[in-house]
Amino acid sequence: MFQLPHSPLTLIKDAVLASYNIKLYIKRDDLIHPTVTGNKWRKLKFNLIEAKEKGFDQLLTFGGAYSNHIYATAAAGKEFGFKTVGIIRGDELTPDSNDTLRYAHDCGMELIFVTRLDYNFRNRLTRQYGEKFYVLPEGGTNDLAIKGVNEMVDEIYEVIDPDFICSAVGTGGTLAGIVSGVRGTTKAIGFASLKGKGLLKGQIEKLLPFEKEFELNEQYHFDGYAKTTPELIEFIKGFEERNNGIQLEQVYTGKMMFGIYDLIKQGYFPENSNIVAVHTGGLQGRSEELK
Ligand SMILES: Cc1ncc(COP(=O)(O)O)c(C=O)c1O
Numbered sequence: 406m407f408q409l410p411h412s413p414l415t416l417i418k419d420a421v422l423a424s425y426n427i428k429l430y431i432k433r434d435d436l437i438h439p440t441v442t443g444n445k446w447r448k449l450k451f452n453l454i455e456a457k458e459k460g461f462d463q464l465l466t467f468g469g470a471y472s473n474h475i476y477a478t479a480a481a482g483k484e485f486g487f488k489t490v491g492i493i494r495g496d497e498l499t500p501d502s503n504d505t506l507r508y509a510h511d512c513g514m515e516l517i518f519v520t521r522l523d524y525n526f527r528n529r530l531t532r533q534y535g536e537k538f539y540v541l542p543e544g545g546t547n548d549l550a551i552k553g554v555n556e557m558v559d560e561i562y563e564v565i566d567p568d569f570i571c572s573a574v575g576t577g578g579t580l581a582g583i584v585s586g587v588r589g590t591t592k593a594i595g596f597a598s599l600k601g602k603g604l605l606k607g608q609i610e611k612l613l614p615f616e617k618e619f620e621l622n623e624q625y626h627f628d629g630y631a632k633t634t635p636e637l638i639e640f641i642k643g644f645e646e647r648n649n650g651i652q653l654e655q656v657y658t659g660k661m662m663f664g665i666y667d668l669i670k671q672g673y674f675p676e677n678s679n680i681v682a683v684h685t686g687g688l689q690g691r692s693e694e695l696k
Pocket of ligand 1: 443444473474544546573574575576577578579580657658685686687688
């Protein structure tokens with residue numbers, strides 16, 4: 406029930422890259438499941454198995470108004486037979502406030518809207534609501550999420566031995582899974598989607614089961630979470646047109662891909678490098694400008 410076919414690893418044959426002697430692949434985790442896509446599937450998989458094994462039939466989790474994690478947890482609950490509860494940051498919101506919340510609600514998720522202040526006390530909220538629920542943290546990052554991402558990395562090695570594996574970074578759980586999963590000389594690079602305060606790298610280090618080097622690039626956040634520029638939108642449109650409609654979105658994967666292309670052009674990657682960019686999904690959040 407929880408074992409899905411491997412997602413494809415596709416070579417990007419982009420004329421823009423042809424002169425750089427680099428092979429860029431994309432791990433199409435956006436295709437792994439129709440509704441629980443990308444890193445969300447990887448992060449949820451072993452949690453869903455654990456919840457079933459421990460006899461839970463309800464999941465409880467947390468998120469903001471546009472959270473892909475809320476969206477995916479609601480979808481997973483519907484598909485795999487769990488009741489779901491989402492505690493949402495912002496007591497001014499309703500299930501009709503946006504497409505993410507509407508979708509979660511339509512999947513049967515009970516949405517509980519709390520003030521931003523209360524949301525900061527998630528441990529207390531967990532105790533208040535959580536006893537008979539299997540609790541997933543905000544963003545879905547925990548040890549079992551990291552194990553799920555490790556599995557995605559293993560799938561890559563079944564096809565090639567890459568020099569670099571790149572991922573977009575929010576909480577850093579996905580990157581931690583990649584860092585702990587890479588072998589040999591493969592280097593993991595994360596592209597932050599948020600404008601950090603210099604703390605993100607340390608937070609990711611704490612998520613790692615053991616010490617390991619990795620790179621966190623914080624140059625391509627485009628002024629912060631969910632912020633965009635015309636340049637970013639034009640880049641995504643151009644990428645999609647040149648690459649047979651492989652879609653990206655503007656919050657995570659578009660920024661990562663922009664960063665990878667920019668670094669390729671700057672000569673950051675040695676000639677003949679094999680780079681894998683992980684498509685972490687989230688396409689339901691594509692902005693109107695991309696449609
Ligand atoms: C589409 C997408 N890509 C990447 C990320 C970043 O994942 P993480 O929070 O594990 O860093 C997220 C997080 O929500 C996401 O929704």
